[in-house]
Amino acid sequence: MTKVEALKQLAVALGCATEVADVTGETSVEVLMFITANYESEGNIPTKVSQLENDSGFITKTVSNLTKYTKTEDLPKIPTAPTDDGVYQLTVADGVASWTEVETE
Numbered sequence: 001m002t003k004v005e006a007l008k009q010l011a012v013a014l015g016c017a018t019e020v021a022d023v024t025g026e027t028s029v030e031v032l033m034f035i036t037a038n039y040e041s042e043g044n045i046p047t048k049v050s051q052l053e054n055d056s057g058f059i060t061k062t063v064s065n066l067t068k069y070t071k072t073e074d075l076p077k078i079p080t081a082p083t084d085d086g087v088y089q090l091t092v093a094d095g096v097a098s099w100t101e102v103e104t105e
Contacts, residue, residue, distance in 0.1 A: 007031040014039055 008023040008031055016038035017023045025031035046052055054060065076097040082088050088099045 003028050004031055007035070011035045011038070 004025070004027065005020075007028055008020045008025075011017050011023045011031065011034060012020055014035060016035050023031060023034055025034050076092050076095050078090065078097050079099060082099055082101075087102045087104050089102050091098055091100050
């Protein structure tokens, strides 16, 4: 999608036109001028999240399938870090986290 096409879609989303074909302009500047000339600011700007469309599929409180997301209960528990002056590395094996002392020269 070009910048001009994206701006034309924005013009429709802002209520400056009913469809992309109605938006005039072949350059970004021309389309922005169209938006400026045809934008009615009263009532067009959402003031609540509920007035927006969730077209990107963001998580909502009603989502029942979180297969793409890590649940906190699936994360390994990180044990308390050692308090001495040694150098330690945190490792995770089979879902269990542990601190391992690293030898230094």
